[in-house]
Amino acid sequence: MPDTLRQDQDPGVTLITPSAPIANPTHGGRAKCLQRLVRLDLPVPRTVAIDFDTVHRIAHGSMPNMERILDHFRPGALLCVRPSSEDPDWGGPGSVLNIGMNDAAYVDLSDRIGADAASALYQRFVVSFAIHVARLDPDVFEEIEATGQQGLSEALSAYEEEAEEPFPQDPARQLAEVLRSMARAWEGTTARLLRQAKGAPVDAGLGLIVQEMALGLGIGECGSGVLQLANSDTGLPQVTGRYLRQSQGREALRGGAGSIFLERDPRGPSLEELAPDAFERLKQYAAFMRLKLRAEMQIEFTIENGNVHILDGVRVKRSSRAALRIAVRLAEDGIISRPEAVMRVEPRGLSELLHRQVDPEAERDLIGRGVAASPGAATGRIVFSSSEAQASAARGEPCILVRRETSPEDVRGMHCAVAVLTERGGMTSHAAVIGRGLGLPCVVGAVGMGFKTQQHQLVAEDGRRFGEGDVITVDGTSGQVLAGSPKMIEAVLDDSFQTLMSWADEERDIGIRANADTPADALTARNFAAQGIGLCRTEHMFFDAERITPMREMIFADSSKDREAALARLLPMQRADFTELFRIMEGMPVCIRLFDPPLHEFLPSDRSGMRELAEALDLPVSDVTRRVESMGEYNPMLGMRGVRLGIAVPEIYDMQARAIFEATIEASHDGAPVVPEIMLPLVSACREVELLRTRIDAVAAAVRNERGRDFDYSLGVMVETPRACLRAHEIAQHAHFLSFGTNDLTQMTYGLSRDDAGRFMSHYVQQGVFAEDPFHRLDAEGVGELVRIGVERGRQGNGGIMLSICGEHGGDPDSIAFCRTAGIDYVSCSPFRVPVARLAAAQLAI
Numbered sequence: 001m002p003d004t005l006r007q008d009q010d011p012g013v014t015l016i017t018p019s020a021p022i023a024n025p026t027h028g029g030r031a032k033c034l035q036r037l038v039r040l041d042l043p044v045p046r047t048v049a050i051d052f053d054t055v056h057r058i059a060h061g062s063m064p065n066m067e068r069i070l071d072h073f074r075p076g077a078l079l080c081v082r083p084s085s086e087d088p089d090w091g092g093p094g095s096v097l098n099i100g101m102n103d104a105a106y107v108d109l110s111d112r113i114g115a116d117a118a119s120a121l122y123q124r125f126v127v128s129f130a131i132h133v134a135r136l137d138p139d140v141f142e143e144i145e146a147t148g149q150q151g152l153s154e155a156l157s158a159y160e161e162e163a164e165e166p167f168p169q170d171p172a173r174q175l176a177e178v179l180r181s182m183a184r185a186w187e188g189t190t191a192r193l194l195r196q197a198k199g200a201p202v203d204a205g206l207g208l209i210v211q212e213m214a215l216g217l218g219i220g221e222c223g224s225g226v227l228q229l230a231n232s233d234t235g236l237p238q239v240t241g242r243y244l245r246q247s248q249g250r251e252a253l254r255g256g257a258g259s260i261f262l263e264r265d266p267r268g269p270s271l272e273e274l275a276p277d278a279f280e281r282l283k284q285y286a287a288f289m290r291l292k293l294r295a296e297m298q299i300e301f302t303i304e305n306g307n308v309h310i311l312d313g314v315r316v317k318r319s320s321r322a323a324l325r326i327a328v329r330l331a332e333d334g335i336i337s338r339p340e341a342v343m344r345v346e347p348r349g350l351s352e353l354l355h356r357q358v359d360p361e362a363e364r365d366l367i368g369r370g371v372a373a374s375p376g377a378a379t380g381r382i383v384f385s386s387s388e389a390q391a392s393a394a395r396g397e398p399c400i401l402v403r404r405e406t407s408p409e410d411v412r413g414m415h416c417a418v419a420v421l422t423e424r425g426g427m428t429s430h431a432a433v434i435g436r437g438l439g440l441p442c443v444v445g446a447v448g449m450g451f452k453t454q455q456h457q458l459v460a461e462d463g464r465r466f467g468e469g470d471v472i473t474v475d476g477t478s479g480q481v482l483a484g485s486p487k488m489i490e491a492v493l494d495d496s497f498q499t500l501m502s503w504a505d506e507e508r509d510i511g512i513r514a515n516a517d518t519p520a521d522a523l524t525a526r527n528f529a530a531q532g533i534g535l536c537r538t539e540h541m542f543f544d545a546e547r548i549t550p551m552r553e554m555i556f557a558d559s560s561k562d563r564e565a566a567l568a569r570l571l572p573m574q575r576a577d578f579t580e581l582f583r584i585m586e587g588m589p590v591c592i593r594l595f596d597p598p599l600h601e602f603l604p605s606d607r608s609g610m611r612e613l614a615e616a617l618d619l620p621v622s623d624v625t626r627r628v629e630s631m632g633e634y635n636p637m638l639g640m641r642g643v644r645l646g647i648a649v650p651e652i653y654d655m656q657a658r659a660i661f662e663a664t665i666e667a668s669h670d671g672a673p674v675v676p677e678i679m680l681p682l683v684s685a686c687r688e689v690e691l692l693r694t695r696i697d698a699v700a701a702a703v704r705n706e707r708g709r710d711f712d713y714s715l716g717v718m719v720e721t722p723r724a725c726l727r728a729h730e731i732a733q734h735a736h737f738l739s740f741g742t743n744d745l746t747q748m749t750y751g752l753s754r755d756d757a758g759r760f761m762s763h764y765v766q767q768g769v770f771a772e773d774p775f776h777r778l779d780a781e782g783v784g785e786l787v788r789i790g791v792e793r794g795r796q797g798n799g800g801i802m803l804s805i806c807g808e809h810g811g812d813p814d815s816i817a818f819c820r821t822a823g824i825d826y827v828s829c830s831p832f833r834v835p836v837a838r839l840a841a842a843q844l845a846i
């Protein structure tokens with residue numbers, strides 16, 4: 001019967017020919033790919049595709065005509081059935097091979113390929129039909145050890161005993177039952193939950209393909225295997241795969257024993273030696289598929305008496321680093337375009353390349369887990385304080401800083417540690433922000449573990465105790481904390497990385513800057529081609545040993561005069577900080593945020609600290625303690641911080657503005673002219689900006705006068721309170737730029753402490769209250785609404801205003817997508833997230 005007529009009668013069952021109407025999702029990815037291989041005239045056995053609707057009907061008892069399906073194949077041919085879902089990652093029922101095997105076929109095959117091979121095929125089919133289709137007790141069949149005719153007859157009688165009927169001989173019935181069992185397996189609850197966990201929609205369909213088998217068993221060179229032309233781990237060109245003589249399906253990959261190398265290999269025999277022609281042909285087919293399917297493919301093949309058959313082709317599995325190299329090579333070979341290569345690399349996967357990682361193959365001895373706050377992994381000895389971290393670094397011993405939470409005082413300790421683990425915190429808590437800034441692996445909010453920092457003990461979820469000096473590993477990519485030192489894989493920033501990034505930059509239409517506080521951060525930012533600094537948090541500059549004392553004196557000063565005297569000691573240090581940053585950035589924009597945190601963060605919190613401070617200030621300890629206590633606030637994050645300090649204690653901002661302007665003059669002397677950007681934090685009222693602008697203008701005028709040099713600067717406002725978004729039209733009239741501080745804006749919009757959210761965030765995400773941690777992915781509906789209002793009103797008030805975001809969301813691909821549609825000019829994120837942001841932004845523009 002001609003094929004067209006058959007298709008009229010059974011529209012859901014289609015022989016795959018070059019012109020047959022095969023599509024994904026109607027027939028699934030495997031069917032579509034097989035049609036491509038057929039179009040390329042590759043030696044693919046005859047294949048029939050059954051579409052999603054028909055398979056769904058099969059699951060509910062309505063079978064297509066089996067005879068008509070069988071008519072597509074040579075009489076007596078053995079068949080296999082394989083799943084074809086829309087996305088191969090969603091899984092599917094296992095393939096069933098050798099359908100059609102029965103007593104008659106056994107006799108026929110014994111003549112053609114010998115009794116041993118025929119028995120083996122028949123026995124395999126009986127066992128797989130019994131277990132996967134008839135659902136008989138697997139133990140009974142798996143325990144059959146005999147092979148050859150003995151094994152076959154044991155399998156047949158076991159079947160008859162368990163099923164209470166002889167093994168079905170009719171190929172049409174065999175095929176019908178295989179199709180029904182596979183269709184039902186797909187609709188079972190476990191399978192559905194598993195694929196939904198991988199992102200499949202609730203109503204994801206399954207197609208099935210029925211293919212004539214190339215046997216892989218018999219006389220001459222017979223066997224099966226897989227081959228690909230690139231290494232899945234490295235992405236480098238390399239013929240890899242396995243081949244197993246006298247085998248079928250993916251046995252070569254499963255068994256191991258007896259499987260051999262493809263290319264000549266000193267460790268053992270190879271396909272190249274056994275069957276050089278077949279090997280050559282396979283490589284040519286793979287190269288042809290790469291060229292025509294425009295992807296690095298793994299081919300599944302069978303060799304039957306020396307002849308090569310291609311059963312399937314799938315995109316090679318690949319690590320992130322391999323994905324990047326493969327995409328770049330495909331573009332360099334002219335097979336895909338550069339924008340396509342950019343689209344093929346998952347931005348989040350880049351962090352695997354930028355940091356050391358625990359080897360995916362390594363064993364993991366889990367101690368506990370928390371929020372994966374800063375990616376990468378590191379191994380070191382436990383220390384419980386920043387001073388111990390410094391001592392450890394001085395001895396050259398890598399250490400992991402374990403704290404309940406970190407505060408600005410711990411920054412030096414963090415610099416000395418290889419990773420940080422805290423009990424409290426979330427994505428934007430102190431440890432997380434600093435960790436990401438430094439590229440330091442960090443796990444925060446590790447609630448299941450005991451942090452007995454006073455007793456210098458860390459108690460694992462399973463009760464094991466770890467003390468100071470014990471070796472642990474923090475995996476900031478997965479959020480896991482591990483005992484000991486698992487094998488690691490190193491970061492790779494090779495030419496392919498740089499090439500892909502430069503292609504990404506050609507496409508991108510939103511700016512990317514880095515949040516950088518220190519010269520080291522600024523160098524990292526430049527390394528990753530950030531277009532400037534979008535946020536320099538200046539408070540971190542005051543924790544150095546030589547600065548903390550004048551800082552504290554300034555805080556304790558009774559009069560403006562005393563305060564100015566203390567600040568005068570800080571001025572040259574700040575000036576040097578800014579000069580260095582300007583020099584490193586070589587004329588690129590640098591946005592400096594004036595002092596933001598509550599002052600008492602700079603004061604000691606324990607007795608020994610009070611004593612030290614009393615000595616430094618020549619005051620009684622009781623005085624110091626009283627003064628420190630009097631500065632305490634009920635809710636410091638909503639208290640005297642940010643611009644409020646600037647208004648109440650204006651000398652601090654005066655000093656910082658002077659330091660910035662003097663550094664501007666110094667850095668412009670021997671380099672590109674610097675135009676600093678000065679940013680006011682935590683603004684909620686227009687008048688705050690007016691007052692401070694007047695003051696900062698006055699400092700600028702004074703410096704110009706004193707130095708006899710002119711310079712420009714721009715003044716901007718951090719929009720991080722809801723009120724600033726709502727009043728953005730007024731505020732914008734006094735500002736050159738607005739930068740949305742989405743960390744505080746999220747905190748204030750939700751009324752959710754960014755330092756405490758980690759405690760319950762996982763419950764909220766698991767139970768679907770939040771789709772994602774809003775400190776991690778910008779909440780487009782709520783916080784986003786305020787940002788949109790801020791953008792619109794800001795532009796209304798000042799048409800030429802520059803708009804950006806500098807909260808941690810700046811490095812998150814989904815949040816970048818939001819910013820781009822909201823009309824933001826640039827995003828600024830931690831330096832190590834800059835490449836992720838560049839790639840994500842490019843993909844949005846393509």
Ligand code: PEP
Pocket residue numbers: 433535537596720740741742743744745806807808
């Ligand atoms: C913010 O609030 O979004 C911000 C960038 O500032 P910080 O994280 O320093 O509060």
Ligand code: MG
Pocket residue numbers: 681720741743744
């Ligand atoms: Mg803030």
